[in-house]
Amino acid sequence: MRTRPGPRSRTRTRLFSGLGATVLAAAAALTAPTTAQAANLLTNPGFETGTLSGWSCSGGLGSVVSSPVHGGSKALAGAASASDNAKCTQTVAVQPNTAYTLSGWVRGSYVYLGVTGGTSTWTPSATAYTKLSVSFTTGASQTSAQIYLNGWYGQGTYYADDISLDGPGGSSDTVAPTVPANPASTGKTSSTVSLSWTASTDNVGVTAYDVYQGGNLATTVGGTSTSATVTGLNPATAYSFTVKARDLAGNTSAASAPVPVTTDNGTPPPPGFKQAAPYLYLGWGEPPAPATVMSATGIKWFTMAFILAQNGCNPAWDSQRPLLGGVDQSTIAAIRAAGGDVVPSIGGWSGNKLGPNCSTPEALAGAYQKVIDAYGLKAIDVDIENSDEFENATVQDRIINALKIVKTNNPGLRTILTFGTSTTGPTSWGNRLIEQSKALNANIDVFTVMPFDFGGGADMYGSTIGAAEGLKTKLKSVFGWDDATAYAHLGISGMNGLSDQQEVTGVDIWTRIRDWSNAHHTARLAFWSVNRDRPCPGGGVVETCSGIAQNNWQFTSITAGFTG
Structure with missing residues (x-):
């Protein structure tokens, strides 16, 4: 088992591996940094979609749980092992030479919150949800930042919830993705509807698709997915679904054509061997x-x-x-x-x-x-x-x-x-x-x-x-x-x-x-x-x-x- 970290070990290369090319300038820039305006730039910051949409976790060790949570009904669980610290990351578009604040609520032993290549903070032991917060200023030409959460080797599962990166989104990209085409229902039960669509295109890249039931966000999937399943629906009920594509800068496409679906009535399936x-x-x-x-x-x-x-x-x-x-x-x-x-x-x-x-x-x-x-x-x-x-x-x-x-x-x-x-x-x-x-x-x-x-x-x-x-x-x-x-x-x-x-x-x-x-x-x-x-x-x-x-x-x- 690895040695338990102390305050001086937080700059270990392994802990901060990731976007080596992203450099957050600590030195003074030629012009004074812009002050961030309060706006959470993160996708799925409270994990309320019930998925890891927007996040990537090492070793497949991240999952969404219903307890313990800080706010809402879901939270992140990172099952750190002896060989993997269950690092979960998300990359967002930012503006150069701009001040940002990163914060989140965490629970567990040796839980870290930080920015790859830049500043971080941690708690050695949080038996209840504890807020961590750091501030940083982007470099003179920086347009993206990767934020991360991780536990520590052999220290067990950590939890995180209500993560926030406050500041203005990247302003260099103003082109919205194309509208998701060919939306269709691919299956249904009395409580679920499965949907598919043709991938959107974007000048930079699609990072997520938001699926709406009526005017309400029903679920979000990553930008490489072209399908989703909406759960928790009522039997024998008519619904209408649309899909929107979203890019790294937060630009959102127009809604797809609506997909009308009526869920099954919940009657038992035909008898037979299952x-x-x-x-x-x-x-x-x-x-x-x-x-x-x-x-x-x-x-x-x-x-x-x-x-x-x-x-x-x-x-x-x-x-x-x-x-x-x-x-x-x-x-x-x-x-x-x-x-x-x-x-x-x-x-x-x-x-x-x-x-x-x-x-x-x-x-x-x-x-x-x-x-x-x-x-x-x-x-x-x-x-x-x-x-x-x-x-x-x-x-x-x-x-x-x-x-x-x-x-x-x-x-x-x-x-x-x-x-x-x-x-x-x-x-x-x-x-x-x-x-x-x-x-x-x-x-x-x-x-x-x-x-x-x-x-x-x-x-x-x-x-x-x-x-x-x-x-x-x-x-x-x-x-x-x-x-x-x-x-x-x-x-x-x-x-x-x-x-x-x-x-x-x-x-x-x-x-x-x-x-x-x-x-x-x-x-x-x-x-x-x-x-x-x-x-x-x-x-x-x-x-x-x-x-x-x-x-x-x-x-x-x-x-x-x-x-x-």
Whole structure:
């Protein structure tokens, strides 16, 4: 653990790392500094949006909490660790050679408030909210300043609220962003509405979008987002939403075209199997203790991967670990002891699979039955991929017939088929899988598509919804179902963070996908994987983290909100 700081240690390089190019002049300027006029320049200064909009926190360690607060109903919590001081920053436009006052209310041990490259203040121990305040004067050519809050290494969580930077905004930029175009509703429930729009442009850059419900600010998202979800709405109520873009200097665009939306009436969703079950893999990626994740997120189901073939037509975890007596059985027992359950995933992209190794549907059904009996399962998932199973008509039919057999022999068992997709719905092999499921009367409960690996730069929300809607249309065509019934047999299994093809499914996108799934009462929501549900911005595609900025288990927490 690092040495606890004293008053002389506040100029440590690490503490003030950030905008090295921003220099706040301490020496006298050629002209006397302008006096700041009282006006808070910060976005989301009291965190009342319920998000970190406008702020950036290191290590994904910042969050918004409802208690303890100083004013309003929200505050910032920075979970400083032994290796990260949970530094949260915001950059604003300022005027050169001008006096400003920075203040805020903080609570915790060794909490700092300051300006990167300039002055700061701190408190060693604040058991109740304490006000910190500093004044500074900008340099002769300075047009931006980065303010920061942070705790100290190993000193635990700090809290901050009602932060204020008083003074005139930067006056060099007077050009407002363009109006957000193509606003639309992308999903709704009885209490939420999800919206999207086309990004605005600005001569400097868009820093935020403000979403209004009528004339009231409903929520704010960062300038790189083109979507938002408004919560806390009333059932069966008509609303109208508009969006405005805002830049660093505080210039605001005109309002977008209004989006009229009527929330759902709150009636129960269609009956059927509903499952929020992210993948947990014990084969790599520092698998977390499932009870810890369950306690932190509220998740109840996990999709356990992968069961493959060992010595012919015998099921084993990763073709190596026995069904009973090992870490997999003890993990399933721990999940159930915590009030949850599992659905094993049989197959996957690679490895020695049961489908090709079991020579008949009856033999394959016997292998599935060993897995069902080992754990007393309520559901099984066959992840049918690659040319050895998915793109093989003989093996496709063998899997479908085997699932038909085990469903007949195990009343109440739910069967799931998971397979790849195009951005507009099932491929020709996916279409065949659905058609044969009908022709062979297999009574499959859920058809789940995996909408990722389309290629870098893909619109992951649009592509995912396009794939799901295409699947819905195919299910309607083959089975003669209406929309509601088709959605109730449909699942989505995504990939959190950075995918193999360099696509990015961020927290906001996954939230929108979850909201769309709830609004359409689909059957299943999963992602690959809980092992990767940890932050590592710029970390690439690795097995232990998502490659993006997020909080620990944030995708799992979002998924736990799927109710169908």
